[in-house]
Amino acid sequence: GQQVMQIPQYQHVQEGEDFTTYCNSSTTLSNIQWYKQRPGGHPVFLIQLVKSGEVKKQKRLTFQFGEAKKNSSLHITATQTTDVGTYFCAGPSAGNNRKLIWGLGTSLAVNP
């Protein structure tokens, strides 16, 4: 079945280091979304990418959607302790676009 895979599963960085998480889909996606979940919290929408090769920035966060629309990445420049949490990518189900297929997430820990 359709799958969305994320790597790495965990990442520990020193504050100020960069961080990247990668998302790979088994199928072409019409769009991809990224969410952040703080420890003890709920997932919160960050961004949606729709176009092939699209790059969007939110302050220190850079999101990319691959040319084939099967992969995506989230890059954080100069991590801060406020970046701690789990980052999920998700894409619409191919068979029924009213569901999202979720990656398992990348948990980021930042040492001050």
Add this chain to the structure above:
Amino acid sequence: NAGVTQTPKFRVLKTGQSMTLLCAQDMNHEYMYWYRQDPGMGLRLIHYSVGEGTTAKGEVPDGYNVSRLKKQNFLLGLESAAPSQTSVYFCASSYWLKEDYEQYFGPGTRLTVT
């Protein structure tokens, strides 16, 4: 606007007991979802609804039932709780427009079944 709210926030059940989790949204969203989240397993879809009066199974529906009698409410029922249903349950809602798929999540219900 309150967004998506869930009640209760915490609950402890004994094996075999039943309970209903309530999700309410005030954004007039057509689509609503129930997920469970367990360590290392991400978000798994239990059931979802594409409109008032309609429900559908997700990837882990066994042991759960749902109802969507009103557009703003989505109820998740556990008829006979089992320890394997110990989890954090999230409700989410969304439009599903051509360019807008964002899901809005509630704060979650932390359920322990002993």
